[in-house]
Amino acid sequence: MTTVAARLGHTDVLEAEAAYIFREVAGEFEKPVLLFSGGKDSVVMLHLALKAFAPAPLPFALLHVDTGHNFPEVLAYRDRVVAAHGLTLHVASVQDYIDRGVLRERPDGTRNPLQTLPLLEAISGGGFDAVFGGGRRDEEKARAKERVFSLRDEFGTWDPRRQRPELWQLYNGRHLPGEHVRIFPLSNWTELDVWQYIAREGIELPSIYFAHEREVFLRSGMWLAPGDWGGPRGGEPVEKRRVRYRTVGDMSCTGAVLSEASGVDEVIVEITASRLTERGATRADDRLSEAAMEDRKREGYF
Incomplete structure (x- = not known):
């Protein structure tokens, strides 16, 4: 049985x-x-x-x-x-x-x-x-x-x-x-698992999770969004890039990833090939110290 x-x-x-x-x-x-x-x-x-x-x-x-x-x-x-x-x-x-x-x-x-x-x-x-x-x-x-x-x-x-x-x-x-x-x-x-569930259930997400053209600048290997929080600084030119976000938090510490994944299925393919967790790849606040x-x-x- x-x-x-x-x-x-x-x-x-x-x-x-x-x-x-x-x-x-x-x-x-x-x-x-x-x-x-x-x-x-x-x-x-x-x-x-x-x-x-x-x-x-x-x-x-x-x-x-x-x-x-x-x-x-x-x-x-x-x-x-x-x-x-x-x-x-x-x-x-x-x-x-x-x-x-x-x-x-x-x-x-x-x-x-x-x-x-x-x-x-x-x-x-x-x-x-x-x-x-x-x-x-x-x-x-x-x-x-x-x-x-x-x-x-x-x-x-x-x-x-x-x-x-x-x-x-x-x-x-x-x-x-x-x-x-x-x-x-x-x-x-x-x-x-989260993305496969989103696909199965047809859950709507903020558009920020899918590839779109956005103004960003590079700091410590991460693409950050300019804003009132203090970025960019001198020597950090703002560029237009096609990006999406794997995780979303404070603009000052949440990095975007370069991407062409404009739909859920494409995001799933992208994640499957990734060797970094979303926080490891895109969260500057987790890099402040080892712990x-x-x-x-x-x-x-x-």
């Missing part, structure tokens, strides 16, 4: 696992929230959540930490999706913290490391006890250490020694008052 898993394809198994995680969290926690930036992983995560609870409405709100340096087309997509599904979106603004003098601009102009405090205060202020994130283990070595249910203490910090075993997909969400749990439904997905991501995770970042 064949098992159900044996009859399902790889993508079906990943989808079923994610749906199970969403339902477990909805049943176990008082007030979950889903991080939604308009980036492809958060888009897939929202699509999975909507399917998991259909035809009922989504039983939790969305949260975005806006650095003020996000790509305009991604923000427009975010707002369009929220309106289309009648969802509630909470926005924590890094710019607000800078204006109040709580945070200070970095010399390099990047605001990604400044997201931690607005995120933690949005979680505590909103009373959220579970926070869905789109992190995947294939992205970066610090994220490879994560559990699906990642316990954070009352300061939002991550201690790998406090993480719990998850044998047989048994998830322990118990936490003390003031603590919360980060939830990663896409933990076992790869970048290729940049792990350091940020310990402080409360995703």
Whole structure:
């Protein structure tokens, strides 16, 4: 007799696992929230959540930490999706913290490391006890250490020694008052899995993920977008190149890749041939130090 898993394809198994995680969290926690930036992983995560609870409405709100340096087309997509599904979106603004003098601009102009405090205060202020994130283990070595249910203490910090075993997909969400749990439904997905699911489900994405002509400049081997954040500097000429983005974050640290992939199928072919992860290829904030991501995770970042 064949098992159900044996009859399902790889993508079906990943989808079923994610749906199970969403339902477990909805049943176990008082007030979950889903991080939604308009980036492809958060888009897939929202699509999975909507399917998991259909035809009922989504039983939790969305949260975005806006650095003020996000790509305009991604923000427009975010707002369009929220309106289309009648969802509630909470926005924590890094710019607000800078204006109040709580945070200070970095010399390099990047605001990604400044997201931690607005995120933690949005979680505590909103009373959220579970926070869905789109992190995947294939992205970066610090994220490879994560559990699906990642316990954070009352300061939002991550201690790998406090993480719990998850044998047989048994998830322990118990936490003390003031603590919360980060939830990663896409933990076992790869970048290729995400794109194959996008293709199968016909999910719309921001146009930035597909090849288009754009003004960029080269810095430390990465094609960055010019903007108010401080780029380019002298000796960094702006060029028009045909590019696309593999991952989307702050404009100051998210690099584009030269590409002719204008559709989902072409992107899948391109990813299949790539030998670099999307963060390794296009995220300057991960190059700040050997343990940049792990350091940020310990402080409360995703």
